[in-house]
Amino acid sequence: MNFLGNILYDSVYHATPILLCVLGGIFAYKANVLNIALEGMMLAGAFVSMLVSYLTGNIALGYLAAIAVCLLIGLIFSFMTVTYKGNVIVVGLAINMVVPAIAGFVLQYMESANIRLTWKDVSDFKIHIPVIDKIPILGDILSGHTPITYLSFIGIFFIWLLMYRTKFGIYVRVVGENEDAARNLGLNTNKYRYLAILLGAFCCSLAGINLALERMVLFTNNMTAGRGFIAIAAIYCGQGDPVSSALYAIVFGAARALAVNMGLYAGPAAALFDVIPYVVMGIVLTIVSMLKYRNQKVRGFH
Amino acid sequence: MSIIQTVDLTKKFDAFVANDKINISVEPQEIKCIVGENGAGKSTLMNMLYGALRPSSGKILIEGKEVVFKSPTDAIRHGIGMVHQHFKLVPSLTVYENILLGSEINKTWKGRKSPFIDRDAEIQRVRDLIEQYHFQIDPLEKVENISVGLCQQVEILKMLYRNVRILILDEPTAVLTPQEVDRLMDNLKELRNNGKTIIVITHKLREVMELSDSVTVIKQGKVIGNVATCETSEQELAQMMVGRDVVLTVSNENGTPCGCEVAYSVKDVCTVNGEQKEILHDISLEVHKGEILGIAGVEGNGQSELIKVLTGLMTVTKGKVTLCGSDVTNAWPDELRKKGLGIIPEDRYAQGLCRDMTIPENCIAGYFGNHEVCKSGVLHGRTIRRLADSYIEKYDIRVADPEGEISQLSGGNAQKVIIARELENHPKVMIACQPTRGVDIGSIEFIHKQLLKFRNEGYSVLLISSELTEIMSLSDRIAVMYKGAIIGEADPSVPVEEIGLLMAGAKVKERTA
Numbered sequence: 001m002n003f004l005g006n007i008l009y010d011s012v013y014h015a016t017p018i019l020l021c022v023l024g025g026i027f028a029y030k031a032n033v034l035n036i037a038l039e040g041m042m043l044a045g046a047f048v049s050m051l052v053s054y055l056t057g058n059i060a061l062g063y064l065a066a067i068a069v070c071l072l073i074g075l076i077f078s079f080m081t082v083t084y085k086g087n088v089i090v091v092g093l094a095i096n097m098v099v100p101a102i103a104g105f106v107l108q109y110m111e112s113a114n115i116r117l118t119w120k121d122v123s124d125f126k127i128h129i130p131v132i133d134k135i136p137i138l139g140d141i142l143s144g145h146t147p148i149t150y151l152s153f154i155g156i157f158f159i160w161l162l163m164y165r166t167k168f169g170i171y172v173r174v175v176g177e178n179e180d181a182a183r184n185l186g187l188n189t190n191k192y193r194y195l196a197i198l199l200g201a202f203c204c205s206l207a208g209i210n211l212a213l214e215r216m217v218l219f220t221n222n223m224t225a226g227r228g229f230i231a232i233a234a235i236y237c238g239q240g241d242p243v244s245s246a247l248y249a250i251v252f253g254a255a256r257a258l259a260v261n262m263g264l265y266a267g268p269a270a271a272l273f274d275v276i277p278y279v280v281m282g283i284v285l286t287i288v289s290m291l292k293y294r295n296q297k298v299r300g301f302h
Numbered sequence: 303m304s305i306i307q308t309v310d311l312t313k314k315f316d317a318f319v320a321n322d323k324i325n326i327s328v329e330p331q332e333i334k335c336i337v338g339e340n341g342a343g344k345s346t347l348m349n350m351l352y353g354a355l356r357p358s359s360g361k362i363l364i365e366g367k368e369v370v371f372k373s374p375t376d377a378i379r380h381g382i383g384m385v386h387q388h389f390k391l392v393p394s395l396t397v398y399e400n401i402l403l404g405s406e407i408n409k410t411w412k413g414r415k416s417p418f419i420d421r422d423a424e425i426q427r428v429r430d431l432i433e434q435y436h437f438q439i440d441p442l443e444k445v446e447n448i449s450v451g452l453c454q455q456v457e458i459l460k461m462l463y464r465n466v467r468i469l470i471l472d473e474p475t476a477v478l479t480p481q482e483v484d485r486l487m488d489n490l491k492e493l494r495n496n497g498k499t500i501i502v503i504t505h506k507l508r509e510v511m512e513l514s515d516s517v518t519v520i521k522q523g524k525v526i527g528n529v530a531t532c533e534t535s536e537q538e539l540a541q542m543m544v545g546r547d548v549v550l551t552v553s554n555e556n557g558t559p560c561g562c563e564v565a566y567s568v569k570d571v572c573t574v575n576g577e578q579k580e581i582l583h584d585i586s587l588e589v590h591k592g593e594i595l596g597i598a599g600v601e602g603n604g605q606s607e608l609i610k611v612l613t614g615l616m617t618v619t620k621g622k623v624t625l626c627g628s629d630v631t632n633a634w635p636d637e638l639r640k641k642g643l644g645i646i647p648e649d650r651y652a653q654g655l656c657r658d659m660t661i662p663e664n665c666i667a668g669y670f671g672n673h674e675v676c677k678s679g680v681l682h683g684r685t686i687r688r689l690a691d692s693y694i695e696k697y698d699i700r701v702a703d704p705e706g707e708i709s710q711l712s713g714g715n716a717q718k719v720i721i722a723r724e725l726e727n728h729p730k731v732m733i734a735c736q737p738t739r740g741v742d743i744g745s746i747e748f749i750h751k752q753l754l755k756f757r758n759e760g761y762s763v764l765l766i767s768s769e770l771t772e773i774m775s776l777s778d779r780i781a782v783m784y785k786g787a788i789i790g791e792a793d794p795s796v797p798v799e800e801i802g803l804l805m806a807g808a809k810v811k812e813r814t815a
Contacts, residue, residue: 186375
């Protein structure tokens with residue numbers, strides 16, 4: 001019984017950073033900018049939140065600094081790719097590599113393998129919802145999570161609203177789908193690309209804070225472990241729709257929860273289970289595109 | 303007073319003068335057609351009129367007052383709206399969202415604007431608009447699910463919603479079916495009667511005669527003539543456009559349709575689309591030697607799929623295709639070409655040419671395995687260039703730089719590259735799909751003559767076209783496609799109305815084939 005409860009709780013727990021990256025990446029995806037820098041931005045959020053909290057002893061400052069740094073990275077990314085039309089893959093890759101390099105340098109300077117806060121405990125961040133907490137299963141799923149976790153799930157609805165019910169959402173989609181049409185309307189297409197990327201950067205900073213500060217009160221380098229790329233996979237599987245992309249993010253979160261919990265009983269072979277999320281991702285991507293092109297008689301899928 | 307007038311309007315691209323001192327004036331509430339061959343400078347002129355290009359010199363006057371447009375939005379503010387040949391619509395949005403794009407209505411909350419869009423109000427506004435101008439379209443449908451004709455209505459409504467007084471349409475009938483063309487003309491005439499001024503750019507003279515009040519002919523960036531439509535004829539306009547007498551419809555004489563040997567046959571071919579729905583139903587055709595078989599039909603009745611199946615871009619679920627006695631069902635395009643099938647594809651830049659490659663490279667596309675251009679896997683540059691030069695000369699392809707990119711060519715000349723390539727590789731059967739779409743009058747005449755010559759040499763042509771006149775004047779026999787099936791066959795001598803009926807799906811019981 002507890003095994004199931006743990007898996008359910010962990011599914012939510014592990015889905016959160018992926019979900020946040022998905023919600024952030026969706027707008028860039030819809031604006032036709034492939035933002036592979038989600039990973040780097042998330043790591044920057046994790047690193048800066050911990051570093052600033054550690055140096056100042058103030059958690060709130062850690063939150064704010066992480067958000068600010070991620071927005072700055074988003075701004076650099078947009079400046080290079082949107083304003084100066086740089087290749088998104090190359091610039092994204094550069095960001096993904098430069099962030100762990102800087103973090104590594106700072107860690108080395110501090111002569112430490114990680115950053116941890118001794119005066120703060122993981123349980124400080126957990127919110128227990130009174131009544132629901134006592135209900136079996138449901139309590140496992142709903143209660144005992146961090147603030148950003150709750151925010152991310154409510155975020156699905158807000159992002160949906162933003163995408164389908166506001167001008168901003170419509171314009172971002174127009175920019176991505178038919179740039180010519182957008183220009184003809186007199187829309188500043190670059191502005192919408194910038195905003196889409198910055199929104200992504202903001203969400204990634206939250207993902208990073210959640211990953212390092214809220215969940216473990218610990219930063220180790222490269223702790224994002226490809227979650228940003230898993231998020232990109234989820235966005236593609238859900239074709240940029242907030243709800244279906246979010247569902248894929250949760251599936252991938254559940255796969256990791258399964259891996260972690262099964263690993264507990266596996267002894268030395270535990271590391272083997274770590275491949276589960278990645279294998280699940282590969283299989284899901286293949287199945288999604290197989291279903292999409294199942295009945296196609298046209299050669300080359302065109 | 304003219305509602306819109308240009309005075310010595312000139313546009314230069316570096317040394318090239320696209321528009322040279324254009325003077326035109328359009329009266330309020332008239333339909334003005336601007337005709338000219340491809341590359342004559344019509345589009346440049348229109349782009350200046352609606353603000354996409356800045357004139358190099360000259361003035362634009364609206365109701366006598368000079369205006370300067372910085373952008374299309376500026377032009378719209380002055381009451382000039384443009385409907386482009388390639389629609390600027392967003393497929394995943396609905397009709398009403400597309401119409402209101404850029405001028406959305408927000409919900410108000412306690413007298414203040416909220417960030418959310420008021421969908422009900424938007425839908426109602428669009429419904430009113432559709433009613434007012436007697437259009438027929440469902441505002442809730444997604445644009446990706448509606449026909450091209452309806453997409454065009456959406457574009458027009460988009461402009462009407464913004465209260466434009468002058469509507470410019472660029473080649474509006476290029477993508478429409480005959481019925482949709484009639485609809486469009488009715489719509490435009492009604493708009494004129496409601497007080498709008500309409501400028502139509504086209505090179506289809508029949509439509510000019512039917513639609514317009516006055517015509518301006520442009521040739522090589524200059525205005526050649528202004529005439530009232532009632533005082534001119536198709537012949538005269540064609541002559542003005544090309545600068546010489548042209549044969550509008552080549553006559554299909556000397557045809558020797560011998561009912562003897564079958565060169566190409568298609569038997570009971572079926573295929574399905576992505577949703578497993580059958581889109582071709584038991585198509586059977588036989589093309590004899592020395593014959594042109596025309597396939598007529600309103601666009602979207604399975605011709606595209608049939609072309610894809612016959613040219614190796616799509617596979618069949620059932621049926622058999624035979625070329626000169628050998629089975630070529632589901633063969634890939636290169637095998638088809640090796641076995642003697644020439645392919646003039648439906649969309650020249652999608653399947654026929656590679657836009658970013660040079661003219662010589664495009665001249666061997668699909669045939670680069672031929673021994674004379676490719677020896678042991680290495681392409682022979684000089685031979686290829688010589689080949690291209692010979693095509694350019696023989697097929698009168700007008701190029702500025704014979705070794706430059708193919709995209710520099712106008713539609714007609716690009717099409718001639720394909721025709722040259724396919725004919726010079728001596729196929730036995732030619733599949734010609736929309737061979738003259740988007741091609742100027744001079745080139746149409748040339749291409750038609752080439753196809754007839756090929757036929758007269760004893761080879762076969764399968765001609766698939768949505769231009770009924772083209773089918774009628776070239777074919778020895780006509781098959782009509784309707785909803786993915788061959789609904790009937792007719793002789794080109796039967797009256798147009800009979801084929802029109804077949805195209806609309808009415809079965810003719812007694813035929814004299």
